[in-house]
Amino acid sequence: MARGTGDKVVVPAGHAPTGQPVFVITDKEKTSGRDARHMNILAARAVVDSVKSTLGPLGMDKMLIDPLGNITVTNDGAVILREMSIEHPSAKMVIDGAKTQEDVAGDGTTSVVVLVGALLDAAEKLMDAGVHPTVLVSGYKMAAERAQQVLDSLARRVERTNDATLREIAKTAMMGKGPEVYADTLAEMCVRAVKGVEDNGAVDVKENIKLIKRVGLRSENTELINGIVIDKERSHPSMPRRVKNAKIALLNKGIEAKKPQTKAKMKIESAEQLAEFMQEDVRVVEEQVKRFAELGVNVVMTEMGIDDIGNSLLSKYGIFAVERLLSDDLKRISRAVGARIVSTASDLKPEDLGEAGLVEEVGKAGFLADKYIYIHDAKNTKAVTIVIHAGSENVADEVERALEDALKVVACAVEDQTVVAGGAAPEMEMALRLRQYANTLKGREQLAVQAYAEALEAIPKALAENSGLDVIDTLVALRSAHEGGRTTAGIDVFSGDIIDMWEANVIEPLRVKRQMISTATEIVCMILRLDEILASERREPSIAEKHWPKSYEMAKRRGMKGNIPGT
Ligand code: ADP
Numbered sequence: 001m002a003r004g005t006g007d008k009v010v011v012p013a014g015h016a017p018t019g020q021p022v023f024v025i026t027d028k029e030k031t032s033g034r035d036a037r038h039m040n041i042l043a044a045r046a047v048v049d050s051v052k053s054t055l056g057p058l059g060m061d062k063m064l065i066d067p068l069g070n071i072t073v074t075n076d077g078a079v080i081l082r083e084m085s086i087e088h089p090s091a092k093m094v095i096d097g098a099k100t101q102e103d104v105a106g107d108g109t110t111s112v113v114v115l116v117g118a119l120l121d122a123a124e125k126l127m128d129a130g131v132h133p134t135v136l137v138s139g140y141k142m143a144a145e146r147a148q149q150v151l152d153s154l155a156r157r158v159e160r161t162n163d164a165t166l167r168e169i170a171k172t173a174m175m176g177k178g179p180e181v182y183a184d185t186l187a188e189m190c191v192r193a194v195k196g197v198e199d200n201g202a203v204d205v206k207e208n209i210k211l212i213k214r215v216g217l218r219s220e221n222t223e224l225i226n227g228i229v230i231d232k233e234r235s236h237p238s239m240p241r242r243v244k245n246a247k248i249a250l251l252n253k254g255i256e257a258k259k260p261q262t263k264a265k266m267k268i269e270s271a272e273q274l275a276e277f278m279q280e281d282v283r284v285v286e287e288q289v290k291r292f293a294e295l296g297v298n299v300v301m302t303e304m305g306i307d308d309i310g311n312s313l314l315s316k317y318g319i320f321a322v323e324r325l326l327s328d329d330l331k332r333i334s335r336a337v338g339a340r341i342v343s344t345a346s347d348l349k350p351e352d353l354g355e356a357g358l359v360e361e362v363g364k365a366g367f368l369a370d371k372y373i374y375i376h377d378a379k380n381t382k383a384v385t386i387v388i389h390a391g392s393e394n395v396a397d398e399v400e401r402a403l404e405d406a407l408k409v410v411a412c413a414v415e416d417q418t419v420v421a422g423g424a425a426p427e428m429e430m431a432l433r434l435r436q437y438a439n440t441l442k443g444r445e446q447l448a449v450q451a452y453a454e455a456l457e458a459i460p461k462a463l464a465e466n467s468g469l470d471v472i473d474t475l476v477a478l479r480s481a482h483e484g485g486r487t488t489a490g491i492d493v494f495s496g497d498i499i500d501m502w503e504a505n506v507i508e509p510l511r512v513k514r515q516m517i518s519t520a521t522e523i524v525c526m527i528l529r530l531d532e533i534l535a536s537e538r539r540e541p542s543i544a545e546k547h548w549p550k551s552y553e554m555a556k557r558r559g560m561k562g563n564i565p566g567t
């Protein structure tokens, strides 16, 4: 975006900004210049303050209460930001940035926000001293570019086969987030899950790794299923409960006798006629079931229903069936077991069938919600499920959030194969080298690069503060360790000592840090470039505007507004 300062954000109050400036229709309130900038920074800072104290393994928790009174206790910055209801456009930009970080790198959301806050604070000081925002923006960009180079120089390679390091990466991301006693088990599971779905060096966590929560059993029962778990039960209890060497057919219709047309009347006058009619019904279903048997199918899963006749015939042939699956689940199963989804049995060809080592129904009888279908050892194991067991829903949620972060960072490490030490080591090293770089620059940009360096130190500061350490002492010690060439020196949050984070196995993917720099810089520059806020009066959108936005826009431009119904 080659834009200078002076961009105007015009936000119809109450409407989300799209990132790009929206143009105003009626401006009722207008704030410009320094005031606008100050207000933007103030609003962004409110977001920063709400998550800063959660940074690091010893960060504090926040209690979130939604409008329905549900309570979540978490120290996951991403969750807090997601739940906050924010109105101010620049505060929303910060939240969008955290979301980008989460999407791209899976971790480092709190760090991004803390860095944004520090960069804005530093910028404000310089602006008060008369530095123009344009200069700041270009200086920050130079600093960010150099910081990325520093990060690259710090990166180490980790092979995909290096499970031990991958486990440490998972543990670093989960630090302080889940039940720590099981951290080793959970980390091991993350690595197995990610490697189970890795495909030519790429990992699609969202698509291929599913997390399911079950409340009741203890956390150590949390298990990794090579395959899929679905929240369903067999369509009839007289079917087999376990099927080994499953041959699986997937249908996007059901197995049902044809229903008579709604309005059609049928006159059945004798018992024979009734029997005949019934037999015809049975015959249609039986043909389908026989086709399954012919192909050696022993598991059938359908998107629509299976009726009584279907159930009794399937049971008779010893076929395990599940009905009314969500179409997304059906697709997931199809990928995992290598089956093609067809509409009816008559369309089925041998090559459409999928395979799995074992399909079974598990769970307590009598509790519908407690039954699950497990598909183990699917032919194509590009899908795995982690079943999280926990004593309560809150704990299950906590473990889920910890696992989500850990899975994503392990996936990043497997994809990129580059990592850096954590514990604020990279931030301090970047700060040090940016200061050296600033000395080689002339003019006001030098000030901006120095300010960037100072802002990076907000991360070790917050880490120290949240761990109950003396902030100044810790920072001074950390700085001098880096000046002495210890590039991986970081903060041991438990003892307060400055230690080698690499040796302490606090390891993070390079991508998390690179993305932190680029997202934070982008957002800060965007906020600094705004010098006007024009808020139009809040109003409800008309029916036409809401439902046919394009036609509404067009009509409005042609001055036909009064003629559109609903305006
Ligand atoms: P974010 O949302 O930014 O990931 P976290 O609360 O997860 O925030 O904290 C991440 C920070 O904590 C990183 O800088 C990471 O290196 C650091 N960290 C994680 N584990 C440790 C540890 N055992 N010792 C010191 N620092 C740690």
Ligand code: MG
Pocket (backbone or CB within 6 Å): 107, 108, 109, 173, 405
């Ligand atoms: Mg984290």
